[in-house]
Amino acid sequence: MQLLASLFFTLFLFIWTFLCAVGFVFVGPCLPFARRALVARFWATVLLKVLGWTCRLHYTVEGRENIPADNHVALWKHASTWETLAMIVVFPRQVWVLKRELLWLPFIGWSIRLLHAIAIDRGAGHTAVSQVVEQGRQRLEEGDWVVIFPEGTRMPAGQTRRYGVSGALLASETDRLVIPVAHNAGYFWPRRGWLKKPGTVRVVIGPPIRAGGRDPREINAEAQEWIEAQMSRLVPEGRREGLNLQ
Numbered sequence: 001m002q003l004l005a006s007l008f009f010t011l012f013l014f015i016w017t018f019l020c021a022v023g024f025v026f027v028g029p030c031l032p033f034a035r036r037a038l039v040a041r042f043w044a045t046v047l048l049k050v051l052g053w054t055c056r057l058h059y060t061v062e063g064r065e066n067i068p069a070d071n072h073v074a075l076w077k078h079a080s081t082w083e084t085l086a087m088i089v090v091f092p093r094q095v096w097v098l099k100r101e102l103l104w105l106p107f108i109g110w111s112i113r114l115l116h117a118i119a120i121d122r123g124a125g126h127t128a129v130s131q132v133v134e135q136g137r138q139r140l141e142e143g144d145w146v147v148i149f150p151e152g153t154r155m156p157a158g159q160t161r162r163y164g165v166s167g168a169l170l171a172s173e174t175d176r177l178v179i180p181v182a183h184n185a186g187y188f189w190p191r192r193g194w195l196k197k198p199g200t201v202r203v204v205i206g207p208p209i210r211a212g213g214r215d216p217r218e219i220n221a222e223a224q225e226w227i228e229a230q231m232s233r234l235v236p237e238g239r240r241e242g243l244n245l246q
Helices: 002-030 033-055 082-090 100-104 108-114 126-141 167-175 217-234
Strands: 057-062 073-076 094-099 119-120 144-149 178-182 201-203
Touching: 002 033, 002 108, 002 178, 033 057, 033 082, 073 082, 073 119, 073 167, 082 094, 082 178, 082 201, 094 100, 094 126, 100 108, 100 119, 100 167, 126 144, 144 167, 167 178, 167 217, 178 217
Parallel strands: 057 201, 073 144, 073 178, 094 119, 094 144
Antiparallel strands: 178 201
């Protein structure tokens, strides 16, 4: 039954996303950006609710009090597709740093452009970092959060990699805070495969990290240490054996 529920949700995900994208391409340009962001939030909220109804996969959020009233830079753990939906609902109005290939998708890519995403060539090295800093500065000045997956790609549950420097550098140069976010969605919605396992994803929002004027490597080290420590704590019962929790 769980596999059938997972297949049903996946089908709904594709259909709902395509229908929303088609409508958004025609209506979005007529809306101010704040309204476009609300449309994106509605899209993600529906998906998370349907995920709960069909696959019995729910979520809780700890540390909401750590989200400042103004806008800053959020670094999210990247382990699943789930967090690409949840971050839109959990955090205030935002833009995302993502791979430029997503812009090539018909309707969906065009919708992403309307949401002011920062689309980068992940193989461009320093050029991509400069792009994130330049465009991220503009988005922050416009009142948006900048949400980044510092690992750059989805990591298997229990694993991590060196964090990219762009988010920390952006926060350092703009005197913004870094808000680290950990979650255990990778254990319920793995990065590969159709099956979504029932349970409750736990999202933990960490205390703000002061970044203004600091070495980005130092900021990254602090953020990664906090996030990965939380990841060790968030491993669901019965799934610790054989995991690399370094």
